[in-house]
Amino acid sequence: MAEPNGVTVPKGNLQYQFNGLTSNNSSRGGSPIPRLGPIPSSQLPPSRSIPQSQLPPSRATVAGLTQAVGNLTVSSQSTPNISPTKFSASTPNQVHHPSAVFSENSSPIVPNLMDNVPLKETTQSEVQTRNSEAQQSSNLNILSSSNTMQGPQQQASDYFSQSTPFEVVPSVGNVHQQPVQSNGPFNNRTQIQVQNMPHSRLLQNKQSSSLRNVNPAGSQTQNFPTKSDPSGQASNMQPQFSSAPLTSHVAQQKIAGIQSSALIQAPPQNKLTYSTSPHNFAQYPQTQTSKQSLPHINQKMYSQTLPSASIAAPNAGPNLNQGPPQFNTGLPSQVPPYSQSSTAQPTGPMPSQRFNPQINYNVGPPNLNGPPTSQTIKPPSLNTSRYPSMPASQQLKQQQLTSSQPNPYSQYPPQGGVVQTGFNRLWGAENIDLLQNPNVLPPHKLQPPLANLGQEQLNQVNCSPDVFRSTVTKIPESSSLLQKSRLPLGLLIHPFKDLNYLPVIHCNVIVRCRSCRTYINPFIYFVDSKRWKCNLCFRVNELPEEFQYDPLTKTYGDPSRRPEIKSSTIEYIAPSEYMLRPPQPAVYLFLLDVSRFAVESGYLNVFSSILLEQIRNLPGDARTQIGIIAYDSALHFFSLAEGLNQPHEMTVLDIEDIFLPTPDALLVNLKDRIDLIEDLLKLLPKRFCNTYDGNSALGAALQAAHKMMFSTGGRLTVFQVSLPNFGPGAVTAREDPNQRSTAETVLLNPTNDFYKKLALECSSQQIAVDLFILNSQYVDIATISGISRFSGGSIHHFPLFKLSRPLSVDAFQKCFNRYLTRKIGFEAVMRVRCTRGLTINNFHGNFFVRSTDLLSLPNINPDAAFGMQVAIEENLAENQTVCFQAALLYTSSKGERRIRVHTLCLPIANTLQDVIQSADQQCIIGLLGKMAVDRSMSASLSDAREAFINVAVDVLSAYKFSLNMGNPSSGILAPECLKLLPLYISAILKHPAFRMGTPTRLDDRLKAMMDMKTKPLYLLMQQIYPDLYPIHNLEFEEMVLNEDEEPVSIPPRLHLSSRCLENKGSFLMDCGDHMMIFVCPNVSKEFLTDTLGVSDYNNIGDDMIEIPKLDKTPNKRLHQFINYLNDEKPYNVTLQIVRDNSPNRSQFLEKLIEDRLENSLSYHEFLQHLKTQVK
């Protein structure tokens, strides 16, 4: 997903153009969700340190309000994300928007020569925008300049729109979206209201109760519309659309920019949605129309619809922070919502009226036309009792909870407590008692917190968290401060991620700092138009003449318009100084294990068929070479020399001293000999079907392969099925099946260093070794994985692979398909630089560290991620920000040398509170996992487990300390940004890599550890804490648009606990590399027939791995949902359907990690344990 400057690109049309020449699969991985900027609690306004004592005590009541508005600030930052394309012209910071033309050019595969490409694009987008948005943008500008004026109403409305699922803040960045998520369907309004209560439980209670003290009547009345907000919004649009003819809307819309009446303005914005994209509307079934008008959809069609409304809110943001006083005055003046929306305010200045539409959105008409419309339009509302039976039950529990703790804020010091909590919340610093809040999981994907650099422009261009992510979004100014916060400091980077939008620059001079060789980036400082100051070493450098040239205007001057300054993720086409030798061709060599076990497993059939299918899609140019070696106790070379009718097999029995029988015909040009290669692939499965050789000489085969690829480098793919027990590098079976519940340290480490040494040799010859392990017994991954770990390869594991097991075959097929067609970079190195005062201590991933900051990666693939630990060596207090820059130099499969540069800039924090509030819990878990793998290999598994618990204890203790509270409370307090940390830690302790007590095969454990080190964070998190969705009521769930502009129902995420399962339901678990659908026994008949396509519950086979495509809506809906989940992954993963009484049941149940499993604590018990430890 392209977020080079923090901007999500609408997928849809763009994606395929990017894929261009590579393949459909190779540039996947974008999220089709209109990615709303999260509301990181760290994004606090700079004025944050207003001492509470300075505020008049009467503010107490306002505190809640302030906070809600404070939140708005954040949503403001997210708004531009929602609508990238159209905004580009009006907001100067986002000039690069991926228009289609540009995207094509920027695809790294397409030979792209011009340096002015990005700028060309700029022009285009600008033109586009101008047409469509001229009036809007002008309005916006006015708005932004005058938002202080709209104080009361606007703030009030925002407050209410947010008051609902407030604590879910980090997951969503958009005001409009929030209510929807927790509300679910709005066909039955009463239920919605009830449901909302528990969600907003503690915090809202505090908030609204504080409000009530002042103005009970007002708050009550206004709370009501809030809760039904989504429906309100929806219904708001609905009738207007259906009642008014299109033309008039358009007309109105034209006026809108000029008119000062709120009444007139509100409709156009809604209407425009439909008028601009009527096809969307048309394609939905009638029943969905009301859903369709949910905010998500608006966001998809952003450009015309939302901007004016939602930008208005953001603009208000910053000012709101200044403002308790405003609110004070504002509060009493809160008029019942729709008096605002329906009555125009002709007296007010124009900008303030522009806000009214928003009030209209959030608060307004639900009462007027909301309920009737939704009811009339929605037939399924009959099923209301069926819908959220589960959430309802949850909600009951929550209600009980709330009622059992009637006074949840009694934990705060009584004196001034309200003020303090209000303020805490204002700055996003609210804390959550984990013991009282069992349901901490946000209903939607957790959005990473973004760094707040104080300047909107810089925030926009900062590196996307999908690519570069830090465990804290504010770097502590000194190591002692870091030490106090007890947080690990580190970075996770996914440098070669498939991006939809990537500016590619071809220029003669790549501008770099003369002393530290940093690439010029958006965070440098221009001393004057001729010089720039490096942000890493602070040296002042000259700007080359060329850099002054602005290709857009064809003039000299203003270097800040260059694409290098406008995007922190950028790719250069490197001139010849960056080559040690001519760029290498793409070379692929396959090593196939053909020992008895391997042949029995039947993997050769799958391998051959997939490779045959994809052989023309392998990334590469005309020089691409390919070769195949098979090995059992001997090596079988296949000569593909010119003039042969069919491949010649040559068997070398002497494996101690490897030689190549015909050095030149083994690795051949793919284009020239494609027929021979296809013949060979067709022959392969049959050729070895009668073998009884039980030995596998992996070491010798690797040595031979190393010899073959010595001169070129390339990619070596090894398929290993049995234990490599023969020849050089032989290992013995050392796993004791009775000791599987734990793992001795020595078993986690290799027995010999043969593979490591060979990997280092391969690495220096630019050969990467990728392992596919399809074992059914122990193969000692601990030892043989060394060949991949130190040569920058990847490891894929398919335990118990058998041709007769459709599940494993499917998983292998899909993975191998993706593997063959994904992008690849050869002879790569990555260097990570950071601002002076910081050092990078430790790297995690598959590579060889060639010098302190240089990773040697013979190959780089889009699914490889890396982690690094950072230490603070000097006091950073003088700096405003620190920067990290990762530069990846590689040769593309087309033989082009390229440099991909990512720059991440983070602000400095000087208080403990700041540091803790800026924590990024997922990133912390990602880094901790990597560190724990090291720990378990060097010390022991139980040490690593202890370290996890210690981190949880230390962090929570540090937080408690930072709160500096008078009386110790009974619960476990966690800040909003760390509320999931204990949950994740208790989950990671049950991850196959670290679990104890549950029998885990040593190979599986090792593979899980490798994943921990190399998987990108978003996949890793799903492995650690899978996403669980109820799918039995998809028709009632909230809708978003996918990349093809189709609506997809997205159910809320559930906790991984059996309390969330229900007997009548069906649940989908997304574990990152596979998905499972668990069908409970009492699921409705209709679900079985219409969705799963089986006649009877027991007809769900044990090997059911796909859902048939039926011509029924529920079935389509599920398919859409699954595709939607798959869209975020590198490839479509395997799906397994599990019946409650099938033997595979335990695979699903063991993932319910919040429950008590054998020998491991449940989440609640874990919290209790933490509670005793936290001081």
Added chain:
Amino acid sequence: MAFNFAAFSYIIALIGDAFLIFFSIFHVIAIDELKTDYKNPIDQCNSLNPLILPEYILHMFFNVLLALAGEWFTFFINLPLILYHINRYRTRPVMSTLGIYDPTSIMNADQLTLCQREGWIKLAFYLISFFYYLYGYVMALERSVE
């Protein structure tokens, strides 16, 4: 002035210690080169590793001599280092060649600082003990005179 066994072992220790000082200087420089990116860790480990065992053996050898000569005090001063060496070698990473440095892990910051600190401390220890051996040699000679 007779030349007894104690004096002989001190002389050997002196000569050996001079070598050890050179070893540890080399060690410190090599690790520093790694830190400052001058050398490839593979090459550097290849040059460092062959020196490890000779250093340990040389150190142990003259300590055994000293012990045989009855210089127990000197021996006990050196005993911790001997034990440290044994432990260091025992816990070395799995590798087929001699030595204790593994190019894949040496670049980790904690490893690197450990090695550097080890080098400096040993250098200091060897330097001090050089003068101590000199003193011990003189004392041993004096004792033999009496």
